[in-house]
Amino acid sequence: MIRSRGSFGHEQGCMTQLQHMAREGLQQLIDALRDRGYRCIGPKVKDGAIVFDTVESAEEFPRGIRDQQEPGRYALTESSEDKYFDWANGPQALRPLTFAPQETLWKVQRDGGGKLTFREVAPAMPPTAVIGARACDVAALKIHDQVFLERDPADPYYAARRKALFVVAVNCSSPASTCFCASTGDGPHVSSGFDMALTELDDGFTVQLASDAAQSIAAALPLVDATDEQHFAVGHQRSEAIRAQTRSVPGRNLRQALFDNLHHGRWKDVAERCLSCGNCTSVCPTCFCHREEQDARLEGDAADHVRMWDSCFTREHSYMHGFVLRETTAQRYRQWLTHKFGSWHDQFGRSGCVGCGRCIAWCPVGIDVTEELQHICGEGSSESIPSP
Amino acid sequence: MNPYLPHDAVIVDRVQESTTIFTLRLAFSDPVQQKRYAFAPGQFNMVYLHGVGEVAISIISDPERESLYDHTIRVVGRVTRGLAQLKKGDHLGIRGPFGRGWPLLEGEGRDVMIVTGGLGCAPVVAVINYILHRRERFGRLTIMQGVKHAEDLLWRSRYEAWARMPNTQVIIAADAAGKNxxxxxxRVTDLFDQVALDPGNTVAMMCGPEGMMRAVVGNLLGRGMSADDIYLSMERNMQCAVGHCGHCQFGPHFICKDGPVFSYREVQPLLGEAGF
Known part of the structure; x- marks a missing residue:
């Protein structure tokens, strides 16, 4: 049931025949996953947003719901379509599932003689199937695999969670105005990195199986070969979802353009609007910064070593023995953008942005990263000021 | 192996070097682990103070001494202030070694020039001792150390002893000096014309404030050295030490994992750029 680390790639099964199941098949999918011991995580409406949470029934899915996203704005409305997945995304991708917002790495106990005994705390992650991951979410998961697994040493905490994860992706039919995954090359349809991929059509779902675990689940589903019309409908939906995207990045590799413009006037301009609140880094599915802290017990002999998500927009992020390296918001915004879109290419062979648009929608002042990039890296971007 | 998990170590000896600087001589409690422990000069350990936290500290002892390893620590923050209170026989946590150390193999058969500034000389003490214990493998050794105040000069007697070693030149400067x-x-950079530099046959290694290192680099490049032969030990906020936590990201590098020692060519594009 739990796949070995070797199957993270999933590439081998992607060319399998497209199959089809009726809309009611979604409940059977949940049942089949639960029967095989998976905890199911799916989209739900909570506090006015779509969030991933434990689901037992397809009834809990946001059927007939759309999300309206704009810079600094997120709202749910009723959809004219009776679909389960007629929305783009919520504030969090899969990141909290595999990279815990806060977790204890180890515990330490001091004995009477002062000797310290360190004990690793292994994450307790039951086999977990997430239904409804978007192409951008899956692309971000693959990026975190690079960060935490594919470099030496691997992160044992991420590895344990990742190993327990079964990904049911759902191709995106209804991008939000903030989405730009087509321009980053990560969506709107998934291409790899999932176990099973669904496309929701008017008459149910097409189903693509990409792993042995998915083949085994599929045996319990009412699948038939997809018709030519259904194949066509999937392709049509994809083209429409691309066409619906109005935002874009001004290039897939902006590394040179960014580092050529470290003193561009726009850094100061954006810093006048940016609150340095770190919302963008909290919702970004690829941000991986974390800090470590000690949680000492009152009795003094025991302590927990805890790590939690961190943000390069805080002062403490760049603290070093007595001073702060990035005191200004301009320096912090530039750090974030030049890493995400610039030096990420050196470190991981691609940009760190998957085009999900969350940093645009969840920014309290509506800073649009695509617009900032356009100013800094687009044509005529050599306007220069002294260093921020 | 969980790279985040420290191991118990005991303080075998403690030396107060100055009012704010002290050296801890450590050994892992587990003798098997102590025997297995191997590091290179320029690498660092994460030193854990019980209940307070971890801090990255370079290892300054000789890598071929199997029974012990030394950390020289300056009191600058919460963890180091607490570490300063520890005594011989006290325990702390250690994980490491981490990072890439000094290019000692590249230096063999060549002249070595070591330049340090401020109180930042600890990471290169390991190199100086390493070379002096294997003197025949290296050419001329030049040690340049600059401090703000005369009393900041740590290990004055060691510098004096090093100056008496064969084929070794020691140049020291203080911005403000007292009697004697x-x-x-x-500035130590005032004294470059005293150094007989063979630019094609020298490896330079330096640590200290980045402004000082940039001034020295400029001088060395001007005298014909290659950016590939000049090495710098870089510092940034380090928490995980394995390139995962993101704090020490510096352009294409994670200082903790890809460094802390870099050739000038590797760090040149962003070195001196405020905010990176």
């Missing part, structure tokens, strides 16, 4: 200061008053 036998060396230069001013």
């Amino acid at each position: 200061w036998p060396w230069h008053v001013g």
Whole structure:
């Protein structure tokens, strides 16, 4: 049931025949996953947003719901379509599932003689199937695999969670105005990195199986070969979802353009609007910064070593023995953008942005990263000021 | 192996070097682990103070001494202030070694020039001792150390002893000196014309404030050295030490994992750029 680390790639099964199941098949999918011991995580409406949470029934899915996203704005409305997945995304991708917002790495106990005994705390992650991951979410998961697994040493905490994860992706039919995954090359349809991929059509779902675990689940589903019309409908939906995207990045590799413009006037301009609140880094599915802290017990002999998500927009992020390296918001915004879109290419062979648009929608002042990039890296971007 | 998990180590000896600087001589409690422990000069450990936290500290002892390893620590923050209170026989946590150390193999058969500034000389002490214990493998050794105040000079007797070693030149300067200061008053970079530099056959290694290192690099490049032969030990906020936590990201590098020692060519594009 739990796949070995070797199957993270999933590439081998992607060319399998497209199959089809009726809309009611979604409940059977949940049942089949639960029967095989998976905890199911799916989209739900909570506090006015779509969030991933434990689901037992397809009834809990946001059927007939759309999300309206704009810079600094997120709202749910009723959809004219009776679909389960007629929305783009919520504030969090899969990141909290595999990279815990806060977790204890180890515990330490001091004995009477002062000797310290360190004990690793292994994450307790039951086999977990997430239904409804978007192409951008899956692309971000693959990026975190690079960060935490594919470099030496691997992160044992991420590895344990990742190993327990079964990904049911759902191709995106209804991008939000903030989405730009087509321009980053990560969506709107998934291409790899999932176990099973669904496309929701008017008459149910097409189903693509990409792993042995998915083949085994599929045996319990009412699948038939997809018709030519259904194949066509999937392709049509994809083209429409691309066409619906109005935002874009001004290039897939902006590394040179960014580092050529470290003193561009726009850094100061954006810093006048940016609150340095770190919302963008909290919702970004690829941000991986974390800090470590000690949680000492009152009795003094025991302590927990805890790590939690961190943000390069805080002062403490760049603290070093007595001073702060990035005191200004301009320096912090530039750090974030030049890493995400610039030096990420050196470190991981691609940009760190998957085009999900969350940093645009969840920014309290509506800073649009695509617009900032356009100013800094687009044509005529050599306007220069002294260093921020 | 969980790279985040420290191991118990005991303080075998403690030396107060100055009012704010002290050296801890450590050994892992587990003798098997101590025997297995191997590091290179320029690498660092994460030193854990019980209940307070971890801090990255370079290892300054000789890598071929199997029974012990030394950390020289300056009191600058919460963890180091607490570490300063520890005594011989006290325990702490250690994980490491981490990072990439000094290019000692590249230096063999060549002249080595070591330049340090401020109180930042600890990471290169390991190199100086390493070379002096294997003197025949290296050419001329030049040690340049600049401090703000004369009393900041740590290990004055060691510098004096090093100056008496064969084929070794020691140049010291203090911005502000008191009586009995036998060396230069001013910046150490004032004294470059005293150094007979063979630019094609020298490896330079330096640590200290980035402004000082950039001034030295400029001088060395001007005298014909290659950016590939000049090495710098870089510092940033380090928490995980394995390139995962993101704090020490510096352009294409994670200082903790890809460094802390870099050739100038590797760090040149962003070195001196405020905010990186």
